[in-house]
Amino acid sequence: MKKIHLILFASLLSLAAMAAQVSSAPRIERAEPLSWWTDMHTPLTLMLQGADLADGKVTIYELKDGKTLKTKGLKLVSQHNAESRNYLFLDLKVKKAGTYFIEVAKGDKKATCQYTINTRRPQDKNRQSFNSSDLVYLIMSDRFVDGDKSNNSTPDTREKCNKQNVHGRFGGDIAGIMAQLDHIADLGATAIWPTPMLGDDEAEWSYHGYACSDYYHIDPRYGTNELYCRLVEKMHEKGLKMIMDMVPNHCGAAHWWMKDLPYQDWINQFPEFTNTPNAFSTNYDINASQYDRKMSNRGWFDRPMPDMNLENKDLLKYFQQWAVWWIEYANLDGLRVDTYPYIEKQPAAEWLKAIREEYPWINIVGECWTRPASNVAYWQSGVHNYDGFDSNLPTVMDFPVEEAIRQALENDGSEWGGGLTRVYDAVAADYLYADVNKLLLFLGNHDMDRFADIVKDQDPRRVKLGYVLLATMRGIPQVFAGDEYAMHSSDRSLGHSTLRMPLPLGTEVTAEMQDMYDFQKRLFNFRKSEPAIHTGRTMHFFTRDNTYGFFRYNDQTAVFVYLNASEEERQVPVDHYEEILSRYIPEGTDVLSGRKTEIKTGLTVAPLSALVVKLNKK
Numbered sequence: 001m002k003k004i005h006l007i008l009f010a011s012l013l014s015l016a017a018m019a020a021q022v023s024s025a026p027r028i029e030r031a032e033p034l035s036w037w038t039d040m041h042t043p044l045t046l047m048l049q050g051a052d053l054a055d056g057k058v059t060i061y062e063l064k065d066g067k068t069l070k071t072k073g074l075k076l077v078s079q080h081n082a083e084s085r086n087y088l089f090l091d092l093k094v095k096k097a098g099t100y101f102i103e104v105a106k107g108d109k110k111a112t113c114q115y116t117i118n119t120r121r122p123q124d125k126n127r128q129s130f131n132s133s134d135l136v137y138l139i140m141s142d143r144f145v146d147g148d149k150s151n152n153s154t155p156d157t158r159e160k161c162n163k164q165n166v167h168g169r170f171g172g173d174i175a176g177i178m179a180q181l182d183h184i185a186d187l188g189a190t191a192i193w194p195t196p197m198l199g200d201d202e203a204e205w206s207y208h209g210y211a212c213s214d215y216y217h218i219d220p221r222y223g224t225n226e227l228y229c230r231l232v233e234k235m236h237e238k239g240l241k242m243i244m245d246m247v248p249n250h251c252g253a254a255h256w257w258m259k260d261l262p263y264q265d266w267i268n269q270f271p272e273f274t275n276t277p278n279a280f281s282t283n284y285d286i287n288a289s290q291y292d293r294k295m296s297n298r299g300w301f302d303r304p305m306p307d308m309n310l311e312n313k314d315l316l317k318y319f320q321q322w323a324v325w326w327i328e329y330a331n332l333d334g335l336r337v338d339t340y341p342y343i344e345k346q347p348a349a350e351w352l353k354a355i356r357e358e359y360p361w362i363n364i365v366g367e368c369w370t371r372p373a374s375n376v377a378y379w380q381s382g383v384h385n386y387d388g389f390d391s392n393l394p395t396v397m398d399f400p401v402e403e404a405i406r407q408a409l410e411n412d413g414s415e416w417g418g419g420l421t422r423v424y425d426a427v428a429a430d431y432l433y434a435d436v437n438k439l440l441l442f443l444g445n446h447d448m449d450r451f452a453d454i455v456k457d458q459d460p461r462r463v464k465l466g467y468v469l470l471a472t473m474r475g476i477p478q479v480f481a482g483d484e485y486a487m488h489s490s491d492r493s494l495g496h497s498t499l500r501m502p503l504p505l506g507t508e509v510t511a512e513m514q515d516m517y518d519f520q521k522r523l524f525n526f527r528k529s530e531p532a533i534h535t536g537r538t539m540h541f542f543t544r545d546n547t548y549g550f551f552r553y554n555d556q557t558a559v560f561v562y563l564n565a566s567e568e569e570r571q572v573p574v575d576h577y578e579e580i581l582s583r584y585i586p587e588g589t590d591v592l593s594g595r596k597t598e599i600k601t602g603l604t605v606a607p608l609s610a611l612v613v614k615l616n617k618k
């Protein structure tokens with residue numbers, strides 16, 4: 001009898017649970033992507049999040065004259081649950097643009113959300129992404145210019161503006177970028193890369209933007225999604241391209257899904273906090289252990305940055321759609337990918353493949369912060385890697401040449417193999433890359449000391465030599481905002497927050513700063529119209545006297561560059577250049593001085609200075 005009572009009790013509990021499930025009310029709080037378009041190559045999988053959505057019966061309909069109509073414009077193909085019952089994934093087929101209603105029913109309880117399918121904008125077959133004809137201008141979004149003080153602090157974000165705290169928010173925003181578009185264009189820049197402007201709601205240190213709390217909304221302290229789109233429109237009107245900084249490796253601890261993950265493997269989890277060892281070499285090391293490979297890709301970048309697991313197929317699809325959505329929604333011109341080698345490499349390659357299948361014209365640059373060149377080259381698409389891996393990443397950041405230029409100019413170059421010899425040796429590794437014109441070349445960025453801080457004696461002449469190299473070498477040059485003025489960190493002892501300071505404006509710009517800006521402006525505006533620099537070949541010449549001579553050339557023209565980083569006058573070794581100089585008329589105008597210059601025996605270059613001379617074919 002006791003056994004029968006237990007069975008009856010268990011049955012009653014089961015019936016009660018079933019009744020509770022039937023009577024519970026589903027709720028939809030989010031539907032991502034926020035919208036979609038007709039004629040997209042990328043399939044649409046909608047992620048619904050809310051409460052008690054699992055196993056719901058899904059109906060899609062339209063409203064016309066207040067009446068509910070069945071629709072063929074947006075069709076449910078399939079649906080599946082996550083581990084959390086508060087999510088539901090819908091595979092949808094898009095037939096036509098329109099406003100639709102998606103209903104999730106459980107018994108007599110229903111939840112509904114509105115969903116919009118837009119008509120895709122006409123596709124320009126001749127559209128170009130950022131490339132080696134461009135100059136990229138990097139902006140630390142919160143630290144650039146405060147153009148709208150009304151959004152410096154908002155009630156729906158935790159960290160408030162505090163310009164007295166070097167690690168706090170300073171109020172830089174979209175309005176500030178808009179106000180400086182002419183300044184950026186006048187410098188000769190043709191593309192802008194702002195650090196992430198999506199929601200980052202960490203309680204502190206949120207100003208950098210790399211701990212995303214919402215992948216589909218601009219942080220309100222920068223503006224709105226609509227204002228971001230307006231910024232892109234204004235940039236396009238001025239001939240500027242927009243590059244969005246994306247971070248698929250990690251989200252922020254304040255992301256809304258961290259309270260209720262769709263799957264337990266949505267992020268990489270450990271019994272206790274576990275850092276990545278930053279061992280990128282495990283990805284291509286034939287001797288590497290599986291343990292080390294796993295830790296490198298799955299360890300967390302930092303405590304407030306949960307590591308995303310792109311091996312989860314729903315997350316991978318989510319990130320593919322996320323990137324495609326922003327490109328289409330905001331009419332972006334390119335992407336920059338943060339901490340690229342930290343991501344599980346095969347899913348990362350699939351992520352990029354999906355983006356490039358939707359937008360074959362788009363360029364994407366990845367931060368592969370490693371050296372030497374062989375390690376960086378592994379990550380560039382088109383390299384014939386021993387293991388057959390192709391990242392689908394067209395452009396990589398040229399950390400080996402950045403390091404060589406810095407080391408060449410941070411001292412007098414008197415040591416063996418030092419000075420500009422380092423630059424020669426770094427360029428000598430160009431054979432490793434699939435396309436050297438798809439290397440992002442830079443002297444500094446928001447994650448390293450200001451270039452003007454590290455050159456010997458903080459000498460502006462050495463800074464200028466660096467920019468001569470940046471403007472004339474192969475690849476896509478990038479300038480960090482403020483470096484056009486040779487800005488210095490306010491206090492290097494306090495870390496990188498003090499190099500991420502606002503752009504000097506008005507009377508803050510000294511005569512020395514203006515001289516540096518004018519110098520770079522001449523160089524970069526000259527570069528704009530020189531195909532020999534954009535896509536030409538390089539021939540360079542080796543010396544051990546802390547000089548460096550090279551030609552960027554094609555069949556029509558050449559640009560001759562000679563740098564003297566020594567503290568003595570140097571005579572240009574013209575006879576060494578006969579094999580290439582003989583093809584061109586050996587005289588032109590020196591871009592830097594404006595003087596007519598003949599490349600002939602006896603030509604001298606002053607200490608810590610350079611020649612940049614355009615030559616025409618004989």
